[in-house]
Amino acid sequence: xxxxxxxxxxxxxKLFSRQESAPIIIFIAMIVxxxxxxxxxxxxxxxxxxxxxxxxxxxxxxxQAIVLVSGGLDLSSGTSMAxxxxxxxxxxxxxNPVSGVWALIVVTGVMFGIGLLNGVAVGYLKLPPIIATFAxxxxxxxxxxxxxxxxxxxxxxxxxxxxDFSAVNNMPDGLKAFGxxxxxxxxxxxxxxxxxxxxxxxxxxxYMYAVGSNRITAYQSGIKTAKIQTTAYVLNSFFLLLCxxxxxxxxxxxxxxxxxxxxxxxxxxxxxxxxxxxxGRGNVFLAIVGAVIMSMVSKIIFxxxxxxxxxxxxxxxxxxxxxxxxxxxxxxxxxxxLRGGR
Amino acid sequence: MVLLExxxxxxxxxxxxxxxxxNITCQKGRITGLLGANxxxxxxxxxxxxxxxxxxxxxxxxxxxxxxxxxxxxxxxxGISMAFQNLSLLPHLTVWQNIVLxxxxxxxFFLNNKDAKELSQDILDKFLPVFNISRTVxxxxxxxxxxxxxxxxxxxxxxxxILDEPTAALEQVQVNALFNYMRDxxxxxxxxxxxxxxxxEVLEICDDVVIFRNGKNVGELDFGKNEKSPDxxxxxxxxxxxxxxxVKTYRNTADETMLRIExxxxxxxxxSVSFELNKGEILGIGGLQGQxxxxxxxxxxxxxxEARGDFRLRGKKINLTKPVNVIRSGMFLVPGDRQVEGxxxxxxxxxxxxxxxxxxxxxxxxxxxxxxxxxxxxxxxKLAIKTESIDKTVDTLSGxxxxxxxxGKWLNFDTSVLxxxxxxxxxxxxxxxxxxxxxxxxxxxxxxxxxxxxxDNEELINxxxxxxxxxxxxxxxxxxxxxxxEEAMISMSMQVNVRNGEGV
Numbered sequence: 001x002x003x004x005x006x007x008x009x010x011x012x013x014k015l016f017s018r019q020e021s022a023p024i025i026i027f028i029a030m031i032v033x034x035x036x037x038x039x040x041x042x043x044x045x046x047x048x049x050x051x052x053x054x055x056x057x058x059x060x061x062x063x064q065a066i067v068l069v070s071g072g073l074d075l076s077s078g079t080s081m082a083x084x085x086x087x088x089x090x091x092x093x094x095x096n097p098v099s100g101v102w103a104l105i106v107v108t109g110v111m112f113g114i115g116l117l118n119g120v121a122v123g124y125l126k127l128p129p130i131i132a133t134f135a136x137x138x139x140x141x142x143x144x145x146x147x148x149x150x151x152x153x154x155x156x157x158x159x160x161x162x163x164d165f166s167a168v169n170n171m172p173d174g175l176k177a178f179g180x181x182x183x184x185x186x187x188x189x190x191x192x193x194x195x196x197x198x199x200x201x202x203x204x205x206x207y208m209y210a211v212g213s214n215r216i217t218a219y220q221s222g223i224k225t226a227k228i229q230t231t232a233y234v235l236n237s238f239f240l241l242l243c244x245x246x247x248x249x250x251x252x253x254x255x256x257x258x259x260x261x262x263x264x265x266x267x268x269x270x271x272x273x274x275x276x277x278x279x280g281r282g283n284v285f286l287a288i289v290g291a292v293i294m295s296m297v298s299k300i301i302f303x304x305x306x307x308x309x310x311x312x313x314x315x316x317x318x319x320x321x322x323x324x325x326x327x328x329x330x331x332x333x334x335x336x337x338l339r340g341g342r
Numbered sequence: 343m344v345l346l347e348x349x350x351x352x353x354x355x356x357x358x359x360x361x362x363x364x365n366i367t368c369q370k371g372r373i374t375g376l377l378g379a380n381x382x383x384x385x386x387x388x389x390x391x392x393x394x395x396x397x398x399x400x401x402x403x404x405x406x407x408x409x410x411x412x413x414x415x416x417x418x419x420x421g422i423s424m425a426f427q428n429l430s431l432l433p434h435l436t437v438w439q440n441i442v443l444x445x446x447x448x449x450x451f452f453l454n455n456k457d458a459k460e461l462s463q464d465i466l467d468k469f470l471p472v473f474n475i476s477r478t479v480x481x482x483x484x485x486x487x488x489x490x491x492x493x494x495x496x497x498x499x500x501x502x503x504i505l506d507e508p509t510a511a512l513e514q515v516q517v518n519a520l521f522n523y524m525r526d527x528x529x530x531x532x533x534x535x536x537x538x539x540x541x542x543e544v545l546e547i548c549d550d551v552v553i554f555r556n557g558k559n560v561g562e563l564d565f566g567k568n569e570k571s572p573d574x575x576x577x578x579x580x581x582x583x584x585x586x587x588x589v590k591t592y593r594n595t596a597d598e599t600m601l602r603i604e605x606x607x608x609x610x611x612x613x614s615v616s617f618e619l620n621k622g623e624i625l626g627i628g629g630l631q632g633q634x635x636x637x638x639x640x641x642x643x644x645x646x647x648e649a650r651g652d653f654r655l656r657g658k659k660i661n662l663t664k665p666v667n668v669i670r671s672g673m674f675l676v677p678g679d680r681q682v683e684g685x686x687x688x689x690x691x692x693x694x695x696x697x698x699x700x701x702x703x704x705x706x707x708x709x710x711x712x713x714x715x716x717x718x719x720x721x722x723x724k725l726a727i728k729t730e731s732i733d734k735t736v737d738t739l740s741g742x743x744x745x746x747x748x749x750g751k752w753l754n755f756d757t758s759v760l761x762x763x764x765x766x767x768x769x770x771x772x773x774x775x776x777x778x779x780x781x782x783x784x785x786x787x788x789x790x791x792x793x794x795x796x797x798d799n800e801e802l803i804n805x806x807x808x809x810x811x812x813x814x815x816x817x818x819x820x821x822x823x824x825x826x827x828e829e830a831m832i833s834m835s836m837q838v839n840v841r842n843g844e845g846v
Contacts, residue, residue: 222444
């Protein structure tokens with residue numbers, strides 16, 4: 001009875017019953033919808049614009065994914081990103097290229113500080129991640145408001161490369177042409193992916209899944225869970241730094257409030273991408289899928305010419321449909337298997 | 343040669359002494375059995391030796407040196423590994439990732455996954471032929487999980503291997519394979535500590551045995567010198583001077599049908615199961631593990647919306663798609679994993695016992711607490727649950743008493759059928775006997791019926807009027823009255839195996 005088509009059919013079924021397939025199907029559907037309402041979606045310049053507008057959420061969702069996988073949650077990601085942005089734009093002076101170097105050194109220190117503090121609170125002090133990072137989010141916001149009470153600041157010219165190569169004076173023409181073809185935001189996302197790829201192939205990466213799977217068991221197996229959780233938060237901080245650099249280069253100014261709406265969005269993006277809030281499952285690549293889906297939602301609403309008053313409501317509905325459909329999809333799959341008797 | 347010696351170990355949790363005077367000596371290349379009722383301190387001692395807990399006082403000498411392990415990593419480095427009963431596996435990692443966990447090797451930059459997979463496959467081949475090690479642990483069944491847990495401990499090349507109830511979740515064939523492997527390890531000079539509630543296993547595999555009661559050693563037997571006497575050991579475990587053998591009486595069950603199940607289907611787990619249950623009958627469900635017994639119990643309790651078939655209770659059609667329907671019709675489940683599925687561990691005995699009544703019976707506006715507490719006390723008395731007060735939380739009780747609370751929940755109702763899914767798993771000898779005696783009495787007095795699934799054949803043999811043997815989601819045999827014995831049951835579960843192997 002095992003003919004070739006039969007086997008192929010089964011493989012096909014298996015592919016679709018995988019947990020990751022639901023977000024990917026939604027992802028494809030979203031692209032189809034957007035492409036059909038926005039005629040020039042696939043032209044290079046429009047695609048570049050889209051990616052630039054998606055990039056901050058994608059980068060933050062990638063960081064959030066790492067924290068979620070290791071069994072944590074980061075409610076401070078928006079404000080910590082804003083803090084790093086404020087530090088950058090406050091230190092830099094447009095007329096002094098060296099100030100950019102100083103800014104980078106200081107912001108790297110801030111990045112480690114934020115990651116370590118969140119990580120120590122969750123990992124070593126064993127505070128519930130929701131509460132711990134909620135509290136730290138106010139600390140980051142407070143410091144950011146202290147540094148930058150009103151939006152402002154400056155950005156050195158060479159750092160604009162983090163947004164667009166062609167915005168930098170004295171940039172070689174070859175690089176400018178490359179920048180026109182591949183937006184910097186794509187490079188940042190690729191850099192993030194490479195970092196994750198490397199980490200996921202080390203003990204630290206393996207142990208993140210272990211800790212997220214069950215912290216106590218992982219501890220009893222001899223894993224230093226607190227250290228792993230702290231590392232996850234520091235890695236998350238690194239992704240937030242990439243996002244801050246992007247914003248600094250794009251806006252050439254900092255604002256303490258810029259990250260506020262992004263915090264919950266990036267958590268939702270990770271969940272839409274199929275990353276379990278309970279930890280131990282998912283990866284950074286799924287977070288990218290989720291973040292793109294989330295970004296597409298606002299794009300659809302924008303192009304649908306909806307009155308302002310309804311936009312928020314409709315985006316809420318679309319997001320819940322996206323999350324629910326992936327959950328319903330997997331239960332339907334299970335049911336079908338159980339009913340079919342196979 | 344003495345490998346490990348623990349002396350006068352004491353350990354308190356809160357104000358409760360889990361271990362007041364624990365002693366154990368392990369000789370090189372010997373298997374030491376650790377016996378005792380639940381809560382007698384066996385697990386606590388094992389966990390102190392492996393550094394999971396820290397002893398309040400006492401000394402541990404290992405390889406001639408005084409040691410003090412602060413955490414399991416220290417113990418593992420020193421060559422002490424433990425296979426835990428409540429598994430130490432991580433559900434979202436794959437089998438091989440679990441086995442090499444914390445012992446990962448690198449090739450230049452990245453983790454060496456190829457070698458890790460080979461190593462895992464090599465060890466598992468000894469117990470589990472044809473096994474896909476790339477599945478995540480959450481996809482495995484309980485016996486596979488247990489074997490992976492053991493393989494993990496072995497992969498660490500320990501000098502001392504502690505096996506905490508490794509056989510509770512295993513079927514006979516697997517136990518034999520494990521025992522063979524344990525003998526090989528012992529011949530290579532590995533010492534082992536083995537705990538089990540099944541006495542005959544301890545008699546078969548162990549070279550000497552230490553018996554615990556109430557946190558103290560109460561006896562040590564060297565099987566090289568002493569006679570292997572089960573009765574003596576049971577006396578030491580229970581502390582009773584006389585052991586009572588269960589005398590089985592085969593009751594004539596009335597020919598009136600209580601429950602009739604026809605063509606019950608549930609996915610690949612149950613393939614057309616049909617049977618009848620008589621009034622006043624204790625019907626056993628047996629067979630190798632993981633052949634659909636658990637699924638059958640859960641399906642009967644209404645846990646599977648997708649279950650299909652024709653079901654009649656006292657001749658009336660019933661609906662098994664929701665637990666509520668099943669409970670309303672008088673069928674109650676005592677689930678297999680009592681701590682997760684059967685109890686609210688952090689709540690009082692009173693709340694646990696009365697809760698179903700609040701949920702399923704019409705209630706006055708204000709709950710008559712006094713009256714209910716009185717009812718709860720009666721139930722506690724009836725079941726002889728050992729506790730100071732009904733306001734104590736359930737997690738302070740021992741396993742056997744916890745199980746009694748689960749049964750007690752349903753004494754508020756008129757029971758037609760009681761579904762027992764491995765009720766005596768992890769329950770010690772004395773409490774097991776109490777529990778079954780109570781259930782037998784209940785059946786006789788209340789004119790109800792029981793479906794019992796037990797992983798231990800002895801329980802089925804001792805207490806059932808009829809036993810159905812399951813294999814791959816089907817009922818493949820039936821044994822009645824005096825025909826129910828170990829040989830018949832095993833051959834019935836295995837014959838099918840042979841036939842299948844021939845590809846018929």
